[in-house]
Amino acid sequence: MTTALTLIVLVLVGIAIWQMTKIFELSQLRNENSQIANDSDNKYQGYLLFAFLIFIYGITIFSFWKYGKMLLPEAASEHGADYDYLELVSYIIIFTVQTITQALLHYFGFKYRGKKGNKALFFADNDRLEFIWTIIPVIVLAGLILWGLYTWTNIMDVNDEDDPLIVELYAQQFNWSARYGGADNVLGGANVRMIDIDRANVLGLDESDTYAADDVIVKELHLPVGRKVNFKMRSQDVLHSAYMPHFRAQMNCVPGMTTEFSFTPITTTADMRQNPDIIDKVNRTNKIRAERAAKGEDNSDPWEFDYILLCNKICGKSHYNMQMKIIVETQEEYDAWIKTQRTFGQTITSVE
Numbered sequence: 001m002t003t004a005l006t007l008i009v010l011v012l013v014g015i016a017i018w019q020m021t022k023i024f025e026l027s028q029l030r031n032e033n034s035q036i037a038n039d040s041d042n043k044y045q046g047y048l049l050f051a052f053l054i055f056i057y058g059i060t061i062f063s064f065w066k067y068g069k070m071l072l073p074e075a076a077s078e079h080g081a082d083y084d085y086l087e088l089v090s091y092i093i094i095f096t097v098q099t100i101t102q103a104l105l106h107y108f109g110f111k112y113r114g115k116k117g118n119k120a121l122f123f124a125d126n127d128r129l130e131f132i133w134t135i136i137p138v139i140v141l142a143g144l145i146l147w148g149l150y151t152w153t154n155i156m157d158v159n160d161e162d163d164p165l166i167v168e169l170y171a172q173q174f175n176w177s178a179r180y181g182g183a184d185n186v187l188g189g190a191n192v193r194m195i196d197i198d199r200a201n202v203l204g205l206d207e208s209d210t211y212a213a214d215d216v217i218v219k220e221l222h223l224p225v226g227r228k229v230n231f232k233m234r235s236q237d238v239l240h241s242a243y244m245p246h247f248r249a250q251m252n253c254v255p256g257m258t259t260e261f262s263f264t265p266i267t268t269t270a271d272m273r274q275n276p277d278i279i280d281k282v283n284r285t286n287k288i289r290a291e292r293a294a295k296g297e298d299n300s301d302p303w304e305f306d307y308i309l310l311c312n313k314i315c316g317k318s319h320y321n322m323q324m325k326i327i328v329e330t331q332e333e334y335d336a337w338i339k340t341q342r343t344f345g346q347t348i349t350s351v352e
């Protein structure tokens, strides 16, 4: 141990001496190599600035080309198209402005680099210019924000008037459960204080509530296509976030309260599997899997696309794997599936 420490100290002393000789060398340099930049240094720096501009444009174009296919396929919910359009317009505005301003910034940095007799025009202030470059962003940003608020209000339509399917999403470290209201489509009351593991009442349903008995708790979310779904979200422990990317839906799950989100799925899982983007993604993934399987690093089961519910809040160690499969199907398929599920009344175990 002492030997190791002595060695480290010796190495550090060596580095310090080497650094000191460098400083000494620099202070001894002749005048034309002085630390004060001359015209040729400034020219060199100016070209470097341009090289950096080309680099950021280049990496932007490269990322779009290389990783553009990672983007989500077309939205599978009714409101998804509005959401995507808002996002697209925001991106177009941001990219246009950033491309122009970066080009100007780097060009002027290059043009007015230190050079004898090369001086930029200087004026202390110009009210008209200031007004123009303040009012344009104000109008554009106010427009985007108002449009965003309007879109958000439309999306957050959680009223129960149009007979939505009511589904509870229950989050806990580190899994999801979904609960349906049963034949009456009404969820029984629930509270974490009523959780009783011994009796398999893991979601804390109120056993004295008559609405609870026919509730159906599942580990795979099935949704009939074309029917609005109102999600009621709860969390047992910490903040989670229910993220359903293909439906452009996300809402935090907060301990002690119920949050809501609603959407109407418009594309069944079977139809989404026919989407060219999805087919392309599946093919690429399976190619990689097959290559890995050949090396014995993966099993060779081909991957098949499914919608997914993910947790989008870093909620602990296994957060990355907190997910639930979502299946969107026809009303008939959904009815057939829900019939095979057992109700809370059937699964609860009585105390002996």
Ligand SMILES: [Cu+2]
Residues within 6 Å of the ligand: 171, 172, 173, 174, 239, 240, 241, 311, 312, 313, 314, 315, 319, 322
């Ligand atoms: Cu989580």
